[in-house]
Amino acid sequence: MPELPEVETVRRGLSDMLPGHTITDVSSDWTKSFPNDIGVVRKYLIGASVLQVNRRAKVLLIELSTNYTLVTHLKMTGQLVFRGKSGEHFGAGHPTHSLVGDLPDKSTRVTLFMDHGTLFFNDQRKFGWMKLLPTAEVPNIDFMQKVGPEPLEPAFTYAVFKARLFTRPNSIIKAVLLDQAVIAGIGNIYADESLFAAKIHPEMRVSDISELKLKVLYRELLAVLLLSIEKGGSTDKNYVNAEGKKGSYLTFAKVFRREGKPCVVCGTTILKIRVAGRGTHICPKCQRLIKGK
């Protein structure tokens, strides 16, 4: 589920709620969701206070006062929802427009008890995970070593974007956009939306795309990510922010989950096809497949 805009939305919420507060206890009922050694957990998690909440690609980094960091990947259906003790100003009770009700519920995998409330890691499909690692080791883990640049950082210029794509010149563009080692944080929704906006067929080879279209793709990719963050991300089924509330970006999506509906540009029926093993949404008229040789 969560791609860069959703994880960033969660990060911003947690950043308002957690820093300065202390973790008092933890429980987990699914080992793969929280595979840490209990001794390490007792020593470096319980009693730790939160310094800051960061993000790299689709991974959340909750940095603790013990020089350990809680690294979390939400994968497809993960949620991190904070509920304050009653009377506190955020997260108390649950708003009616929330997607999640009373917590914990049957998809709660990890519960972090804190001095001012409780942080629930819910994950219906159990693909996500939380790992407690020494903060100094986080930059050295495999994921951090190979993940590509952050697209919303100022250093991510058009030249960088193009150079990253051309690390895989013979691959189809959608697969390259989804490759976290090429660019960080893009997933199925924003790959489809940015390719539509740039009028590029998802099965085009990188080296067959014109410079002009690559420039448009660069601009549209950043625009789509920024708009989604502004709208609190995309809620298709499970995604919620740190308060348990939905994001509204999908009401602005032009192709994603719009198969069978008319293209907003030309009226042609939006198709759903399979590209790079993923459901892929295109306008067959706006996005033409042009083969090179």
Add this chain to the structure above:
DNA sequence: CACTTGACCTGTCCGC
């Protein structure tokens, strides 16, 4: 090297 498939899991939806 690039692409496909299967795995990891649970839940929902759709057709029969």
Add this chain to the structure above:
DNA sequence: TGCGGACAGGTCAAGT
């Protein structure tokens, strides 16, 4: 109402 299959926002590993 039940049952089987396909599919779901993400990554891995293994096979062609």
